[in-house]
Amino acid sequence: MRLALLSTIAVFLSAVAPALAQGPDPAVGRRLAEETCASCHAVGAEPDAKSPDSKAPRFLDVAKMPSTTELSLKVFLRSSHRNMPNFLLSPEETDGVAAYILGLKKK
Template identity: 65%
Template sequence: MRIALSLGLVLVAAPAMAASADPTTGADIAKAECASCHAVGSDAEAKSPDPNAPRFVDVAKMPSTTELSLKVFLRSSHKNMPNIILAREEIDSLASYILGLGGK
């Protein structure tokens, strides 16, 4: 009985977690936190302010870019990036925005 109840709670909570991803919020986060180094918009001709920082549209089009890979990346520290701490909902929204740039 407990297992069924737990499974039911997970199934009910899963859509609520997915609903927290808002690409519009993700675009706002990208502009506020990432645009000083990355080209964060959909313009295929835009250049990143830092030539070593990939454009988000290019990241989105990489075959290896998935929702999971972006979320793991955004939760990890990286040598050449500032250590920006984002809430789970912000990470979900930013990942959703980036994936949308690649039509995913």
């Protein structure tokens, strides 16, 4: 009985672990940024791009700020802000957008 239980757990973990280990998907974050944020922000990696709203920082500039970390982005994306619409992002969407912005730091 115990061996059967351990075998079942091992099979379950081998099926679930790869999905958990993948982490946030920056491609999902990019798609969401293009659909939701690009009306105000320059969301791409183009160094000469300008945000449609001059008060909205470019994602590339946000990525390169010394204070930008995974945690700071997630907190920011989950908080309401006076000059931004209040978006309700799922945890996976928040993680994806944060991963996308952090990926811009390397460009």
